[in-house]
Amino acid sequence: MRKQLIDRYGRVARDLRVSxxxxxxxxxxxxxxxxxxxxxxxxxxxxDDEVKHLLNLAVDRLGINQIRFxxxxxxxxxxxxxxxxxxxxxxxxxxxxxxxxxxxxxxxAPALVEAGLKRxxxxxDTVDRDTFTKLARxxxxxxxxxxxxxxxxxxxxxxxINTVLMPDINDAEAPDLLRFxxxxxxxxxxxxxxxxDADGIWKRDTMITAADILNRLQQEFxxxxxxxxxxxxPAEKWLVNGGPxxxxxxxxxxxxxxxxxxxxxxxxxxxxxxxxxxxxETDLRDALRAGHTxxxxxxxxxxxxxxxxAGAGIDDPSFLKPARPMSAIGG
Ligand code: SAM
Ligand code: SF4
Numbered sequence: 085m086r087k088q089l090i091d092r093y094g095r096v097a098r099d100l101r102v103s104x105x106x107x108x109x110x111x112x113x114x115x116x117x118x119x120x121x122x123x124x125x126x127x128x129x130x131x132d133d134e135v136k137h138l139l140n141l142a143v144d145r146l147g148i149n150q151i152r153f154x155x156x157x158x159x160x161x162x163x164x165x166x167x168x169x170x171x172x173x174x175x176x177x178x179x180x181x182x183x184x185x186x187x188x189x190x191x192x193a194p195a196l197v198e199a200g201l202k203r204x205x206x207x208x209d210t211v212d213r214d215t216f217t218k219l220a221r222x223x224x225x226x227x228x229x230x231x232x233x234x235x236x237x238x239x240x241x242x243x244x245i246n247t248v249l250m251p252d253i254n255d256a257e258a259p260d261l262l263r264f265x266x267x268x269x270x271x272x273x274x275x276x277x278x279x280x281d282a283d284g285i286w287k288r289d290t291m292i293t294a295a296d297i298l299n300r301l302q303q304e305f306x307x308x309x310x311x312x313x314x315x316x317x318p319a320e321k322w323l324v325n326g327g328p329x330x331x332x333x334x335x336x337x338x339x340x341x342x343x344x345x346x347x348x349x350x351x352x353x354x355x356x357x358x359x360x361x362x363x364x365e366t367d368l369r370d371a372l373r374a375g376h377t378x379x380x381x382x383x384x385x386x387x388x389x390x391x392x393x394a395g396a397g398i399d400d401p402s403f404l405k406p407a408r409p410m411s412a413i414g415g
Contacts, residue, residue: 087382088147089348091358091392097348099150100142102135103414104161105352110185111221112209114248115410117282118221124412128353130369132163136170138350138368138381143175145382148348152205154183154414156352159192165199172200181205183246183415186231187224193231193238204240206232209247210254211264219253236268244271249292258297259304266329273319273332279398280360282409288399294320294335301331342395348385349414356385358392360413361406 089097106124108116130138142148151171158164164182171180181203182196189206208228210216216225236243245265249255258274265272274297279286301307301322310321310330318341319332342359349357354369366388371381397403406413 086145086147087386089386089389091389093343093392093394095343095345095392096147097346097358097389098147099152099347100139100148101152101154101347101349101414102139103155103350103352103412104135104153104158104164104167105129105156106412107160108155108157108185108411109160109187109222110157110224112207112248113219113221113253113283113285114250114277114281115415121282121409121412124353128369130352130354132167134354134369134372135163135167137372138354139167139171140174141378141381142348142350142385143171143178145378146385149177150179150181152181152183156411156414157185157187158182159184159186159188165192165195168196168201169199176200179203183207184231185220185224185228186235187227189231190234193234193240197238197240201240203242203244204235205244205246206235207246207248208232208261208264209249210257211260212254212257215254215257219250232270233268236270242271243269244273247272247274248277249274249297250277251290251292255292255296255300258300262301262305262324262331265331266324269329271330271332273334275334276337278336278360278410279403279405280410280413280415282411284405288337291337293338294333295338297333298322305331307331336396337398340395340398345392348389351408351412351414356388357413358389359396360410360415361396361398361403362393363404363406364391 183205186206213225217223277291306325307322310323318334321330321332355365356368
């Protein structure tokens with residue numbers, strides 16, 4: 085039977101974020117500790133067939149019409165292309181995209197496009213090699229740049245760039261990043277740093293806010309609010325120098341968009357999260373492995389979403405960050 089992922093505030097989740105691995109080849113300071121984390125043991129990770137099963141169920145029975153693959157670093161998952169190909173074949177109208185650091189994308193982009201991937205979001209926080217090495221704790225700027233350009237050449241469109249600014253590391257680079265994106269025809273979105281790093285380095289009083297980013301960009305560019313309705317998209321958009329190019333700012337902390345959230349999340353180990361900041365999770369993997377029917381699995385997923393909180397409340401004094409860091413949830 086077909087149902088919707090509705091919560092008690094009337095929001096309907098249609099956008100599924102699937103983490104395919106908690107592992108990564110970078111160690112971005114706002115996400116992972118320098119030494120990495122205790123990776124999820126392999127037997128606990130959903131197999132490719134289990135991922136395909138749950139994605140099909142989400143589309144067939146729960147009204148999901150957008151799927152984003154993320155991680156950790158999803159390009160490290162050997163089955164990525166096969167999972168995308170399976171979805172594209174069975175559900176050609178479902179929009180699929182990938183969030184990646186683009187390392188190695190020059191080798192895989194053509195196969196991903198062939199499999200049915202249409203769009204991509206690449207994380208790039210700096211165009212300066214030393215800053216990249218400091219922020220991501222790996223000297224891989226050139227690999228990321230090569231991957232981004234290869235994605236565009238392979239036909240992925242749009243290529244969106246996600247940037248997190250950290251105080252005293254890359255916050256002065258906002259205009260350079262926008263110039264880079266404008267020059268190559270990529271769509272840049274700044275994301276406010278969230279308290280989701282494993283080291284607990286996020287600080288509310290020093291974080292770079294949406295207002296800070298806007299002020300900094302306005303010193304060098306003419307920004308006017310884009311008129312298209314925002315809908316459930318988290319980014320507030322501005323036309324740059326009259327357009328058509330735009331820049332987006334996702335103010336999860338200072339300008340939350342929880343009232344319009346349409347997301348549900350599946351972690352690499354098969355846990356449903358109804359919010360990035362949820363304290364609890366619902367185990368779909370064990371239910372799947374115990375042989376529950378698709379109707380029963382769909383019920384479990386729907387129940388998990390019904391309990392979604394009204395808002396993440398990062399700015400509330402009572403806010404508690406979730407036990408899993410961003411890399412293990414899937415951003
Ligand atoms: N490894 C891939 C990447 O970096 O694009 C996918 C996973 S990463 C967790 C997904 C997105 O989350 C990236 O755009 C990254 O910048 C963002 N992210 C990670 N930690 C964050 C934090 N503490 N605050 C805001 N965004 C964060
Ligand atoms: Fe890896 Fe992405 Fe986290 Fe950076 S943000 S450490 S690339 S998962």
